[in-house]
Amino acid sequence: MILRRLLSLYGLLFFVFIYAPILLVVIYSFNANTLNMMIWNGFTLDWYRQIFGFETTITDSATYVDSSAQLYAAVRTSLTVALSTSVFSTVCGTALALAVARYRFRLAGFYRTLMMVPMIMPDIVLGIALLIFFITIGMNLSLMTIIVGQSTFLISYVFVTVSARLAEFDTSLEEASADLGATPAQTFRKVTLPGIAPGILGGWLLSFIISMDDLVITYFIAGTGNTTLPIHIWGMLRRGIKPEINAIATLMLLFTLVIAAVGLYFRSRRQK
Amino acid sequence: MSLARRKLMQLIGLLGAPTVFLLVFFFCPLIIMLVYSFLTPGLYGGVEWQFSHLNYGRILGWADTRYEKFDPVFLAIFLRSLRLAAMTVVTSLIVSYPAAFWISRMRPGRRDFAIFLVTLPFFVSLIVRLFAWVLILRPTGFLNQGLMAVGLTSAPVEFLYTDFAVILGMTYVFIPFMFLPLYSAIEKLDLAQLEASADLGATRLQTFRKVVLPATMPGIVAGSIITFIPALGNFIVPSVLGGAKVLMIGNLIEQQFLSARNWPFGSALAMLVMTVVLVLLLLQLRLARREAQS
Incomplete structure (x- = not known):
């Protein structure tokens, strides 16, 4: 007791x-x-x-010398990147999850293990590897490199979220649909897709949040002139601590909490 | 088109584009980094395409040329990173284990909500969370204000920019990484076994050591590994909470890329981290497989 x-x-x-x-x-x-x-x-x-x-x-x-305009520009950059990255990662991650869960092929187990690697690899290693890569192949650092770079590990997060949903989704529904004469395309559109939609949405929100918050990888591959919100705040912190940051942090908190709450809600719905 | 063939086409349709994307933008960069770690740094930044093992020699001890000399400081920083990451693992384990145990004994509805609450901070901006600890630990911070108000200390204690601050910060940031695997192991614990152990006259400590600990070991190992890996290569936490005093290998890598401009050497340092990561991942994979068999 x-x-x-x-x-x-x-x-x-x-x-x-x-x-x-x-x-x-x-x-x-x-x-x-x-x-x-x-x-x-x-x-x-x-x-x-x-x-x-x-x-x-x-x-x-x-206060910091930065103008509000600079802050807004950083927010805008972050939103642009996060939107593009999360949509791209969601499409790729969902496709991979579907392939691994619904088709029998020899590399399925291999894929499942491999998709874990980008998630737990120290992000600095991926950051510098991407930096070297982009410079070596002559790709200028830009918004594009940030989007590509972040997608490499965000695909994994979507993959895991959608896979979890697929694992709990009853395959007999799909079989019934096929038995009733639906074409595979119809079955996918009318049965599978609505069934795993919460997983896809959850994965999308998750990748959106992580993209908005990514500092390390973006830090290395952003180049000059592409300041995302985390990089902007990182710069502020390096110049000293002023109360303004509290307010920015609180607003960011509010923003992420709303998205995370929605996302986690959809992820937890699979138990029902 | 036969059914098997159509299925194959669908599979390729699903796998093709993402696979190519990951091959090009994930595996290629890692391979190029590996190659870079064996190249010669150019005199003014940049790189010369000439094989060299001296980047590793500078870290591990055999480099002895005019430009590339062994300096024990690199090895010392690497060892410190290993130590701090290990201590982060131990601290997170101690912090998370009883909490996971407590939550696993709740009513289902409350339990789901509690887990939600544990994972929620993971989605809060990393910088915001670390900034919060700066406010707490700095000389004029809340911790020192509290300690001085109670009279435990008359002058502010230097918490910030110490090993302590870095370990605390990493523990804080990585709690969900440790908590979730621990929780899923503890949740599976068979309560009947605990009762049987108690009925047979075992003390609580004995029950814990002989029944609970072995049964939850897979969770402990998994949690430790996935906490250790990001902790080892971290550079944000030591930058914010460790300042220039507590450098970790992540800081060293960052310096090589952004200020020292010695990419081959930075790549070699990163490869060192990758080696540890791969060894740990293989270990985890083997343990998971063994567990699945038994």
Whole structure:
């Protein structure tokens, strides 16, 4: 009994450990203190006003020199990259998952193992390998190289998500459809695709989020002039810590949490 | 067209494009990196297409020419990376194991929600999460404010830019990697076995050591390996929380590519990391296969 109580207490501490740091950032993004960001002295929305370009009482020295326009440009770049990468990865990952799950061929097991590699490989290794590769074949670093580079490992994430859904999807439904005279194309469109749609959607959202957040690989293959949001913030952090980051971080948090919640919701639906 | 033939065409249709894409943009780059690690660095950045084993020699000890000399600092940083990654694994294990145990004993609905909560931070921007720890650990940070308020210390303790901060940060970032495999092993635990062990007079500690630990070992090993690998090559966490004081091999690789401009040497360092990764992956594969057989 005591042991169980201790375990519960520990479990609660575990969640405090996970969430307290994030919560602190959110709370202190409303801190009015411009001189010492670590000491709370009142509530303000100024940091958010600053980001969105409204009038504030903040002096210039308390903020980064970057204009809001630069921040927006970084957000735009990130969204462009994430949208392209996630759509491309979702198509490729889904195709691979379908092939491995629904066809018998000798390399199926090989594919399944191989798709794990990009996910757990240290990202710096992939980052520099891609950098060397692009330079060697004479491809200029651009948005295109970021999209291609991120796709190499995001395909794996989609593959795993869709495969999980396929594994739980009843093949007898597809057989019934074929028995009832549907062509393979019809069966795929009317039975298989709706059945695994939540997995595809989940994989797409997952790859979208990871792409939005990718720092390491993008850092090496972005070249100059293609600043994504993580790289922009990375640059800010390197120039010192100012409270503005709290507000940017909170907004990013909000954005990812909404997408992640939707994505995880679809992934968890497979249990039902 | 026969059925078998049509199926084959469909299969090629599905596999073809993604396979080519991965061959070109995933495997080719890794092969080229391997090749680069055996080339001679040019004097002013760039590379000369001439075989050289000295990139490895500079790290491992046999390089002894005018330009390419062995420097023990590289090996020391590599060993430190191994050590910090290992300590991250141990810390994550200690942090996650009881929590996974606790969550596995919840009612199903609550349990799913708890797992959702554990995985959620993984989707929060990495920089945001690390930045949060900077706020906590810096000299004027929350931890020091708390310690001084309680009177445990009169002057701020230097937490930031230490091994401690790096291990803490990596543990924090990689918790889902350790938690999920652990959880799936603990969930499969047969409660009847625990009761039987207790009925037969085993103490709790004995039950844990002789029943629980061996039964959850596959989860422990899998979690440890997939935590160790990204921890070993990490360079964001040591950059943010370790500063210039706690360099890991990731930082060294980054330097070779972005400031020192010695790509062959950077590739050799990366290959060193890859070697460890591949050994661990093969190990994991063999263990998983053995488990599947038994």
